[in-house]
Amino acid sequence: MPRAWRWALITLAAVAVAAVTASLGFWQLDRAAQKQRLFDAIAKQQALAPWHNADVAAQVPAAGQALSDPASQALLHRPVQLQGRWLADETLYLDNRQMQGRVGFYVLTPLQLAPPHEGKVIVVQRGWAPRNFLDRTALPPVQTPEGLVSLQGRLEAPPSRLMELEPGAAASADPDGQQSRIRQNADIAAWARQSRLPLLSLTVLQTGAAGEGAAGEGLQRDWPAINAGVEKHYGYAFQWFGLCVLVVLLYVWFQLVRPRLPVRRRSAAQ
Numbered sequence: 001m002p003r004a005w006r007w008a009l010i011t012l013a014a015v016a017v018a019a020v021t022a023s024l025g026f027w028q029l030d031r032a033a034q035k036q037r038l039f040d041a042i043a044k045q046q047a048l049a050p051w052h053n054a055d056v057a058a059q060v061p062a063a064g065q066a067l068s069d070p071a072s073q074a075l076l077h078r079p080v081q082l083q084g085r086w087l088a089d090e091t092l093y094l095d096n097r098q099m100q101g102r103v104g105f106y107v108l109t110p111l112q113l114a115p116p117h118e119g120k121v122i123v124v125q126r127g128w129a130p131r132n133f134l135d136r137t138a139l140p141p142v143q144t145p146e147g148l149v150s151l152q153g154r155l156e157a158p159p160s161r162l163m164e165l166e167p168g169a170a171a172s173a174d175p176d177g178q179q180s181r182i183r184q185n186a187d188i189a190a191w192a193r194q195s196r197l198p199l200l201s202l203t204v205l206q207t208g209a210a211g212e213g214a215a216g217e218g219l220q221r222d223w224p225a226i227n228a229g230v231e232k233h234y235g236y237a238f239q240w241f242g243l244c245v246l247v248v249l250l251y252v253w254f255q256l257v258r259p260r261l262p263v264r265r266r267s268a269a270q
Contacts, residue, residue: 011251014250028194039228050081052082055080060122060202063255065201077153077156080153082113086146087111087121093183097159099222102130104128106125106127107128108125115201123188124151138226142219206221
């Protein structure tokens, strides 16, 4: 291959690699900026004054009604302070959920809002409870107070979905012939149809120490903190920019500087 062609191919390859690695670095910086904006929006939402029964009843749509992106952003992560009565017989236990590295259940109980909003029911993610690995059908002991209760939390989407072998498998009967309360996932719209409860489309992630006031016992609420996660993107960007600089330095040395060194100095450098 002629020397000129070889030099042109090496130059083209170096330029292409440098351009790709630099663009990937800037892409990672852009991803970090996007996540930081999302985190700032969530933090701003969480700092708003809490909604009460009337606000939740008026603003949160019924289960099955689709939310547009702007509408959902205006609702999610909003603090709430609610009063109502637990519908303990409708409690569900979401299986295979972790907290502090331990596997157990997320406990979900519908809360019927106090009058005059008793026509609205919202599902509350009350906390986490350990499971009995000797008897996988046993439910953990969770105290659910009767009467009017007060709780605090924030509006959130239902818990993330886990893979199911087949839809509806989680609604199988337990050994006593009763429908099991253990589920793999919670579909709020399906829950509303099956229970005939006027459920709202969002849930409340209950906060505060378990056992505060009439909040209920036997649960942990060490929910994972929302993190922007920008550090890893900055790390990736540093790696891509470092690779870009390395390619440029190697090209400059081997294609521009080293060929122009005197023969004796090049021999010594070797």
